[in-house]
Amino acid sequence: MPRTARLTLENACYHIMARGNQKQNTFIEKEDFIKYLELWKHYKRKYGFKLYGYCLMPHHIHLIVTPGKSAILGKIMQGLNLAYTIWFNKKYNKIGHLWQGRYKSMLIQKNKYLLDCIEYVELNPMRANMNKSPFDYPWNSWRERRGYVKSSLLDNLDLS
Numbered sequence: 001m002p003r004t005a006r007l008t009l010e011n012a013c014y015h016i017m018a019r020g021n022q023k024q025n026t027f028i029e030k031e032d033f034i035k036y037l038e039l040w041k042h043y044k045r046k047y048g049f050k051l052y053g054y055c056l057m058p059h060h061i062h063l064i065v066t067p068g069k070s071a072i073l074g075k076i077m078q079g080l081n082l083a084y085t086i087w088f089n090k091k092y093n094k095i096g097h098l099w100q101g102r103y104k105s106m107l108i109q110k111n112k113y114l115l116d117c118i119e120y121v122e123l124n125p126m127r128a129n130m131n132k133s134p135f136d137y138p139w140n141s142w143r144e145r146r147g148y149v150k151s152s153l154l155d156n157l158d159l160s
Contacts, residue, residue, distance in 0.1 A: 008073045011066060013052070013110055015117055018081060018103040019060040026088070026098055027058050033139045036061075036084055040153060043080050047072050050155040053118035055140035057128065062121040064108070077103045110158070118145070 008014075020026040027033050033056050044051065049072065053064040067073040085098040108114050122142040125131045134142035143149045 008067065008105075009107070011068065013064065013066045013108040013114055014073065015106045015108050015121070016063040016065060016077065016103055017060060017105075018077070019100045021097045021100045023059055023100070024098075025058045026060070026084075027056060027139075028092070032088065032091075035087055037139075037151070037153065039080055039083050039087075042083075043076055044153070046079075047076050049073075049076055050158075051141075051153055052114070052155060052157055053121050053141045053145065054153070055121045055124045055137075057124055057130075057139075062124060064114070064118050064121060073105065114157070 027036065036056060040051065040054075043049075048068055050066040050068070051063065052066070053062075055062045065073075065076070067076060081099050081103070088098055089095060108117050118141070122134050122140045122145070125137040125140065126134060131137045134140060135148070141154055144151050144154050
């Protein structure tokens with residue numbers, strides 16, 4: 001039986017989550033995180049989506065995005081996660097799925113809740129007792145959003 005199509009709205013904001021298959025780590029070494037971020041840059045250029053916040057945890061990801069055109073959200077995630085899976089499997093001599101099922105997406109209103117959601121995503125490593133400060137975790141958007149580092153991944157926040 002085919003899956004039902006996702007309902008996506010043009011210029012809407014989404015909290016995207018994807019977890020490693022069987023909760024396995026999807027990022028093992030520093031190079032893995034860097035590769036995923038490089039792929040983000042590639043897919044941002046290709047599809048023109050906006051990225052407002054992110055956090056890469058060892059076995060799952062969080063993204064806060066606005067895809068622009070409603071049909072592109074699935075293509076963004078399919079391309080991004082497939083490209084990373086191919087790279088990861090080749091690097092670690094593995095086969096099969098890296099991600100557990102389809103990514104999850106939740107619609108976010110562009111108001112204070114969007115800011116709260118970004119902060120929730122960025123503070124994920126502290127809730128998992130991986131770091132004491134979001135400043136110390138290099139694989140989230142906290143430092144870039146506050147101007148400590150520049151990586152050209154994030155877009156300016158538009159709450160309209």
